[in-house]
Amino acid sequence: MKLKDSFAELFGADPKRVQKSDISEEAAAVHAAQKADKSRIQKIHDELAEMALNKPGEKTRRIRWAVLIAVNLLFVVSYWLDIQLLEGALTASRFAGFHMADLNSALQVMLAFKHIVINLVIGTVTVFILWWLLGGRTFCSWVCPYHLLSEWAEMIHVKLAAKGWVKDHPMDRRARMWFWLIFALLAFATGYTVYETISPTGILSRALIYGPGIALAWVGALLIFEIIWSRRAWCRYACPIGLTYGLVGAISPFKINYNLNNCFHEGECKKVCLVPHVLDTVIKGRAKKIHVSIGADCTRCGRCVDACPTESLTFKFKGFSDYL
């Protein structure tokens, strides 16, 4: 995916219409062949029937949850056992004595304080390199404690929606960019890190480490809103942390790779995806090349990798081949 389009997607633009001229000859040939091949359509139906009978296991999801819980528990255990391995909370910490700072929290402090001490620079650069290598929004699905609670809320939402008790109300995805700008401006203007007051990531991380507080009520309210009104509303339309990490991950060498050759266009991946707009390319006739990198808004959660019956979507360390 082109960098420009990846950024546009992050900021909430609707997927662009694919022009015939944008599609490579190779990809065009595959598209044409898929249209002509009737046996493929039969295969799709067989495949879906098979999947309905044997639900594919969500292996990556289980590993991811284990990692997420382990990282968050490492903070807790380190403090309670006083082993000083990982001190602090997700907003800022020291791993084996080395400073780390959440990029969005650090940005908020820099804007509010208007002065940067060397420890914060070290922490910010370290974390920037770490998440750039790992894909930016990978932070969201593999580390953020709110993401896990939100996934559970989503499971409830999907169940209730199937019964017709609730309905998803999608919002304008540009809202997240506005939130990011509003909180950056507020930090700068008020001299106070306004976003931290309501950041569910920070609240949950501190609650785990230092004990629960009334601030958790806000997190609860967000989850209830997501269950009854709008699926994954915080992660999709609000969280400035997600956008910050998205910007970092835009040029990351680690991506989800889409392989047009294998794809049956069943759409199972889009059903499970937190950010389904990033999978626009899997729709029949849209892929511009045989191999397409999924854009920066992707959290590399791997649910699409698990959901795809034909291994069209895979984790891939691509280096910089996309930009050469």
Next chain:
Amino acid sequence: MASKRLSRAEKKRRQFIQTMAYLSTVTVAALAGIVPSVKAASKRLRPPGALVEKRFLSACIKCGQCVQVCPVNAIKLADLTDGIGVGVPYIESRDQACDFSCDGLQCVLACPTGALTHDVNFSHEVDIGIAKLIRPKSCLAVQGKGIKGSARGPDFKGMMRYEEIDRWNPIPVADYPYDLELCDLCVRTCPIEIRANQCDIGKPPSGDEQQCPPKRAIRLVEIESEDGTRKMRPEILDGCVGCGVCEMICPAEPAAIVIESNDNRTGKRI
């Protein structure tokens, strides 16, 4: 009434209104969260080295590393209802004062953003607040009374470092009984006074002259007594840094001596 199909434009309009409602609700909630913190500025005691309140609130990244390194757990993080910003550290010195038993100002060293300024290196440079004898009538020394047993009773959870017991590990105040003719706990336990006394006999802490406080922090002065018993009154001196040990140790209930936050603190004492 039959539900009518919404046009594309109408759907977009509704989505826009919902998004705006979401956007403004969250923004207002965030702003509501800072109103109390702005109002309550300087009411609470901050950890050693804290910048002047407004700057401190700007710089704090709310990670709690200062909380984790404190050997006596003097530092707490504020909750939503505390009115001083979620996750911002403060000290409740009556419950647990900063007794500088870490010696090296660990909280300052741990702070990643400079909200606790690295300009302070020694306990006597700290500027948390200043002690005040606000209830002189309940002060045991003013009444001419002594103290026998532990200062705050057996259930008190507060900790303190007693060098003669264990140089490195603080113990519960409840485990350290006193037997004094006239209560002088606020002077006796004052970390600045302890250091100044060590320096006076030529044994500065860690053998480091720089650790010697240039000014005394608290002393007892004799006061008039009608019944002939010896009565004294604590007098707070220029060297007081507001660590709060006197407030924590004070056997009177409520404490006769308390720390008042320094509104004009600069992080470091000049």
